[in-house]
Amino acid sequence: MTGQVFGAPLRRKEDQRFLTGSATYIDDIELPDMLHAAILRSPYAHAHINAIDTAEAEGLEGVMAVFTYKDLGPIAEPLPLLIPHPALTHPHTQYALAKDTVRYVGEAVAMVVAQNRYIAEDALELIEVDYEPLPVVSPAHLAEATSAQAPRIHADAPTNIAAHLIQQVGDIDTAFAQAAHVFRRQVQLERSASQPIEGRGVLARFDAFEQALSVWDSTQGPISIRNGLAVLFGLPRDKVQVSAPDLGGGFGVKIMLFYPEEVLVPLAAIRLKRPVKWVEDRLEHMVASNHERGQVHDIEVAMDTEGHILGLRDIFLHDTGAYCPYGIIVPQITACQLPGPYKLPAYYSEATVVYTNRTPVSPYRGAGRPHGVFAMERIIDYAADQLGLDRAEIRRRNFIQPDEFPYDVGLVFQDGLPTRYDSGNYPAGLEQALQMIGYEQFREEQYRARAQDRYLGIGIGCYVEGTGIGPYEGAHIAIDTLGEIYVATGVSTQGQGHETTFAQIVAQELNVDIEKVHITTGDTRRFHWGTGTYASRAMVVAGNAIGLAARAIKKKAINLAASLLEAAPEDLELVEGRVCIQGSPERGLSLAALSIASNPIRYAYGANAPDLPAILPAPEGPPLPAGTEPGLEATQYFSPQHATFASGVHAAIIEVDIGTGQVKIRKYVVQHDCGKLVNPLVVEGQICGGVAQGIAGSFYEHLDYDDNGQLLNANYMDFLMPYASEIPHLEIGHIETPSPINPLGVKGAGEAGCIPVPALMAAALEDALAPFAALVDHMPLTPSEIRRLAHKGIR
């Protein structure tokens, strides 16, 4: 299809592969002579390791090697701290294999490499580890972990506090002093974790002849992995290639530098000179892949008599688990994004990051935002209720207005740059959502239902999401001598549909059939500068780089054609893969011909384009004039000034069965603004997935830790996830306020769906259970808890 492809709701090119089971995940890759790794993990949340005896495991037939800390060689240092921060005064990362202490259940202690996974797992059971258990910090109340009396997780600090981060805007004390009303809540989103269909996996091959390491990694950031592996193993960067094949979901949990297995498996491949594969099983995913959420907010708002916010104070605890490999990026995002679409004349945010004997925390879809939005929307709803204001109306009164962009929130964003909203229309978004949900009509329906002992509730949730952070991404486009268009960018893909959406950008710019455009993501052999896919940034940063590269290659093709056709560039146009003289489509050259001609070599290449003269005229002067490069290729980078801020309003009507505590979602609407839509179908798919994940986080997914730091429900019998039957049909409405700070005008859309869901579900629950004066201050909620809310009125 050519013509208007940018913005068209095309079906995904990759679906053919995904829907027929022919995608290639790590576990689908079989290399000759491949070995298999399995990891021995700590059964204790906190323990000293006195000794490890691997002799019996090593003796098992089919075992090739057993690795413990002492075997780590170049990777015996603690794994890197991904993002340092001055407020992070006590950073700690783990060793690839525990050196002498384990600090969470699931921490890697030893690795067995064997001829198959069965033997490797059998050998794990033969390893004798002499553990000496230590006191566990796994508090029912996170605050206890911060006290000087709590058992210490890392010996070098006076408490378990890793960081203390304060950000503020305006004069908070005056705001509170002058307020007509002050409202306070303590609210909490509990620790949770994402559940990609495919767990993590790493396959490494070391080619002894080439002295080159190839790694296939289910990572969202192969370039960083490549760069890190090259440094750790002292290899030239060109001798290390990392690619992320098809990934069954990422959600943030797959962007680390490094998980232990990401260095252990390459180490084994180098040592054993055979390919080694490790694929995470579900139990491992539950305990050894990072978690998130897990914050307790004490939030208070100062308001005037009409419900205008004068100031907001939010003091929160962030559970970072046993280590903080990602620094303090999650609480930093929470602090910056909590204000949402509202004007806060004064704002004080204070985060305390606490070590606990639990799995480490790193960003999970939404990355700190669901927590912040939960706190903000809960206090707003509470204030409205207390003031007797409609919950929609109080929002209207506090929105940043469309004429106030760019709007400086006054905080430092996660990228170290200002939190500066670039565009948006929050009032219009709210009105659209209210219209879609039938806000006006709802109260009557609710009233009628109550008369039948049916409890309906409505909730709305607003959020602003900083997306598309830098530092940059790049793209390379090459048109080969067959006229096929190869696009490569450094970001990887975990199911976002980039093969389609990135191709739409190129097909639009070059006016070619989208089937001619081939996208490669996440393969350092094809593009090796950039960071990765996270922070809803792939389309904003890589998409714009691709757009710029497409524009550059178009210009190159037209200029080249102009010289060959002896025409002025401005008289030429690109039509169906040919550069033609406008109005004379027969006078033109195919992109294939131009690709051949772009390399100023007088030799035929085994194939000539039929429309190209066999012998090109000899040039006057150098065949490749100074400052030019051969080939119909272009590389461009896009580096945003700062994040671009998407926004949205979700609203839902639920019905609560107060007998069983079951919640039925009767209607769910999404109003969404991510700037220009490249492909509405793909954006809506992202939103649907996100909402489902938000619903999961509201009512189902719960990590049930006991006081010994044991995760009691690390399996799919006990850890609940919603089926499709629990997810309602979504109505989605778009507003497009194009971003003024990138050429495509796009904003990120990957995480949005899940951000406001717990907030609005809490609101809807409170609304449904208003007759019982229920207050919802934490999520997720089980049916028992909901039933209790209805019956006790207050938790």
Added chain:
Amino acid sequence: MTGQVFGAPLRRKEDQRFLTGSATYIDDIELPDMLHAAILRSPYAHAHINAIDTAEAEGLEGVMAVFTYKDLGPIAEPLPLLIPHPALTHPHTQYALAKDTVRYVGEAVAMVVAQNRYIAEDALELIEVDYEPLPVVSPAHLAEATSAQAPRIHADAPTNIAAHLIQQVGDIDTAFAQAAHVFRRQVQLERSASQPIEGRGVLARFDAFEQALSVWDSTQGPISIRNGLAVLFGLPRDKVQVSAPDLGGGFGVKIMLFYPEEVLVPLAAIRLKRPVKWVEDRLEHMVASNHERGQVHDIEVAMDTEGHILGLRDIFLHDTGAYCPYGIIVPQITACQLPGPYKLPAYYSEATVVYTNRTPVSPYRGAGRPHGVFAMERIIDYAADQLGLDRAEIRRRNFIQPDEFPYDVGLVFQDGLPTRYDSGNYPAGLEQALQMIGYEQFREEQYRARAQDRYLGIGIGCYVEGTGIGPYEGAHIAIDTLGEIYVATGVSTQGQGHETTFAQIVAQELNVDIEKVHITTGDTRRFHWGTGTYASRAMVVAGNAIGLAARAIKKKAINLAASLLEAAPEDLELVEGRVCIQGSPERGLSLAALSIASNPIRYAYGANAPDLPAILPAPEGPPLPAGTEPGLEATQYFSPQHATFASGVHAAIIEVDIGTGQVKIRKYVVQHDCGKLVNPLVVEGQICGGVAQGIAGSFYEHLDYDDNGQLLNANYMDFLMPYASEIPHLEIGHIETPSPINPLGVKGAGEAGCIPVPALMAAALEDALAPFAALVDHMPLTPSEIRRLAHKGIR
């Protein structure tokens, strides 16, 4: 070593590997599951193939596949014509496997792939080919092949003439009409062939998972091979990688696009999904790798009474063998380069390119020049003798003078650009050579020797060599986060010492230890634009690209350091791998630190440079400002305006034993001007090898064809090569007239050594045998022929 490394006579970095037998040639590469190919070759010089029966061969245990023409699929078309030319009216290239006709002994007819080479060769003997012999064109006198009565090699043309190429300058007829003297000779260099220590070889692997083809090829042009294979097999260019590992010599014979094996082996690897290797044996090299030389010149010169040339007419026949894969580049070079250092007011050159039933011809070191120089120097010597002028004096009278550069010869060079000499000093070169050889003193010694029946002779040979033709080469330099400097260029290396000389350019520019500089040549994974190593062009074209890239990366490093050190770029200098403030070496940043800082990512990479702050300041504006690129990397291209012209004068004193016909070279001097010398030791090594090859071509190497087109001496018992004992010590003197058309001022030096040798050996023979009035009009000469010359006086 840092300091002045450009121009220093460093020992070669690669010698360690070469001299300890640890280099990696094609045959050293063993891949798992590798299969081996062998080629069935035509025993007839000309025959029709009625049928091929492969059944028995296919049935042999261990045989995986047998390929004949019908199995070729995507490679069933004639192999490409590498360089078309308008004068090439009847181009013909061969099929990868003969379709229905074989036209030379050794032409590929079938390929067997088997578990090992032994089985593959056994299977060849089981293939039944029904040949119907055809009349053979293998003339004792090349002229016979051109006649309309000769048997026809290709059916589509009235004769065996492939091309007819005329070039002329000035008014040749008037020149001859006005001449005081006209001298004529018919001279001939016979067909010859290079003998690299390593023959050709191809190894191909097709990775079914990656759908990627990897080829290791003993080629001088891996990029062209890659581009061609991608087109032939319909693969994206990124999915085809070709690298040339260590090569045991190239000499031109290894730059083809394609030899049959270069497409057959990849085809087999793709079909069989296993690595396939083929390594040429010596018999195959003799008949199935291209030949050269093989021209007959009718040359006449018009002179005034003082020996000034008024005009030169050269009409020659060029034997191109059964096909002309390279077009007519060899006779074109002959025609352009024949004038050498002499001013020719009028010049007429007419080449007739003739098909014969012999191995095809493509450039071999010197590439048409030894033939042209042989003709030119023979007629000059003859004219001097006839005019009673000293052979040196007649040259002095005709030289282009140092103040006449740039000097336009008025001919179209092999690259389609003007033959424009850029610099040189031919008179000084001659005087230096005469001085070195002891020209003045020689006559007396000669006279004394004759009195003892010892026949001494002196010969001088002058030449000009166009080197460093375009279109371009490029280079990429990356300084990695460990501070190592990786340089890649597209040209390949066959023993020229590029790992040392290219590194000298970079080490000089960056002022770093040369051991930190790592050069990769000829690997499309590392650099994939360019053409290859031929035409004495690698140092000129790739070397200058490397120099430009080094300059660019230095600028990038200094600018980056300036911003980090808050200093002005002009106050910084590069010292021992650090950018420092001039005079304050302690205030600086290592290249490793700058490499880390060059990627504007706020994450640690598993290793930080100790001199870099852990957290770089957040940028103002985009982290990667528009128009900049991440990384301490640079890519630059160099595209010369036209060739740069090296020159030289060789002189030798020989002694002829008229009893045995043996020639002893008593003294051999080389005066050489290749512009600026990057490494005199390496240049002299190249010259020595070239002179040895020239001596080989003068007296030893001879391809002995019979009338049936059978090569009778295709083995090292019968095909003679000189040992070290036959090669004299060489005295080498340099003049450096820097090329004004490239930044380094260099000219090519790879081929020079062999160019004038047959000419001056002929001259010395004639001089030694002057008492017998011997005329030497062809080379090589055997002892029997030399003995006959002495006894018959004339051949």
